[in-house]
C-alpha cells in the first residue's frame with residue numbers, strides 16, 4: 001500500500017520512519033474504526049500529522065503533557081513520537097484507546113493511555129494540556145483546569161470560530177492569550193493559554 005505522506009525536508013530519518021509506521025498502522029485500523037475520515041487518508045500528513053507536529057516545538061523540555069480526546073492520536077501521540085515528552089492520552093472510546101496503545105507500541109513510543117472520560121480521569125498535574133477537534137473553548141478550559149499545574153498552559157488547535165470561542169470563554173475565565181497562525185491550515189489558529197483562572201462571578205455560579 002502507498003501512503004500519500006509528504007515529509008518535511010529537515011526531518012531526521014528515525015522520526016520519519018516512526019511517523020511512517022504510525023501512518024501505516026492508522027491506515028490499517030481505519031478500515032475497522034473511524035480514526036480519521038476516509039477522505040482524509042490521502043492527506044494524512046498535511047491535515048493530521050503536520051498539524052499536530054507544529055505543537056511539538058511549543059512543549060518545554062521535561063514537561064508532562066495531557067492530551068484530551070486523543071482519537072487517532074492527534075495531537076498527543078504525534079507530539080510524544082516527535083519529542084519523547086511524558087504524554088497521557090485520554091480517550092473514552094475503548095477501541096480508539098486500543099489503537100493508541102498499539103500505535104505507541106508500533107512506533108516505539110512510551111505514553112500512558114487512559115481509556116476514560118475526561119470527567120472521570122485522575123492524573124498527576126501536567127504543565128501542558130492539548131486538544132484538537134474536541135469541544136468549544138469554555139468546555140476545554142473547564143476540563144483542562146483540573147489537570148494543569150499553576151505554571152502550566154494549554155495548546156489548543158482551533159478553526160475559524162476561534163474569535164467567538166474566545167469571547168464566550170472570557171465570560172468565565174481569566175487567562176493570557178497567544179494566537180499563533182497555523183502553518184498547516186489557512187483557517188487554523190494555535191491558541192496558547194496561560195495563567196488560567198476561573199472568573200470570580202463564574203465561581204459563584206458554579207456554587
Ligand SMILES: C[S@@+](CC[C@H](N)C(=O)[O-])C[C@H]1O[C@@H](n2cnc3c(N)ncnc32)[C@H](O)[C@@H]1O
Nearest residue numbers: 069070071074091092093116117118132133134
Ligand atoms: C472529533 S474526535 C478528535 C480526535 C483527535 N483529537 C483529532 O484531532 O483527530 C474527538 C475524540 O474525543 C473523544 N471524546 C469526546 N468526549 C470525550 C470525553 N468526555 N472524554 C474522553 N474522550 C472524549 C471521542 O471519543 C473522539 O475520539
